[in-house]
Amino acid sequence: TIETYDDITPIRYDGNALSAFISIMRGCNNYCAYCVVPYTRGRERSRNPKTIVSEVKLLIDSGYKEVTLLGQNVNSYLWETDFRFPQLMEQVAKLSPRLRLRFATSHPKDLSDDLLKVMATYPNICKSIHLPAQSGSNAMLQKMNRKYTREWYVERIDAIRKYIPNAAISTDIITGFSGETEADHRDTLSLMEQVGYDYAFMFKYSERSGTFAEKHFKDDVADNVKTRRLEEIIALQRASSHQSNLADVGKTFEVLIEGNSKRSADFYSGRNSQNKVIVFPKTNNIIGDYVQVKVESCTTATLLGKAVE
Ligand code: SF4
Known part of the structure; x- marks a missing residue:
């Protein structure tokens, strides 16, 4: 119930x-x-969707251009008996076509086609999905209690590509979880190759006190092994991110201008719907404007382009 929230401020601002x-x-x-x-x-x-919608309205009236709806597992959002996350996204997306809408995080087991259809329908819902895989090995997924298999996960990726062909897909990977073998590790690398993530957050497993794993499993992968596996994962992801950026060269994206580029005050920095950073020479536009930018080159982390009419 809403009373549960008396102790927290549900809205957080980015400072910009x-x-x-x-x-x-x-x-x-x-x-x-x-x-x-x-x-x-x-x-x-x-939380009550009415409260969420009125908070978003206030933000729109105050000039905000982007809202991210947050939860540990937004796909299991449920108000009363049948108001679910796709309906909430739809209600918020309809408030203003100029408001960008993002969300985090999705648990793969609950990512529904209904949500993907809503994302495909509304241009202002950003075409970016964070779908944490954690591992590509079924043995590890089971031990982690993730409640899906690699095959299920890949089927969900296929569904994203089917409904939203231009979606960027990012993930979280944990390497060196209890009992992880070289074969398990190779399964993770092969999943990453298969999906071709645009971006990833990659971690070495470290035991947290109070968890099931701490009480029941051994943290038994040697630290130097974890480090080497993480390096392999990072190298693969770096190549994949670069590949993804190279594929964007020549394309034109709508960019929300967020501020000056870090490298030069002569350049603006913003993001496209896929959540990629695009840097381009300043135009007459101001921060907070949407502008069409054609990508001309890239680094592993950034797209570089020029504003077009
Ligand atoms: S990692 Fe698992 S248990 Fe932890 S918040 Fe995410 S879905 Fe919940």
């Missing part, structure tokens, strides 16, 4: 007066073996 983050739910029911969230934040509780 353009982007804000709204918590739509708290807690998590999933009990991944390595994670402490279900113990520290409790069971899932979703």
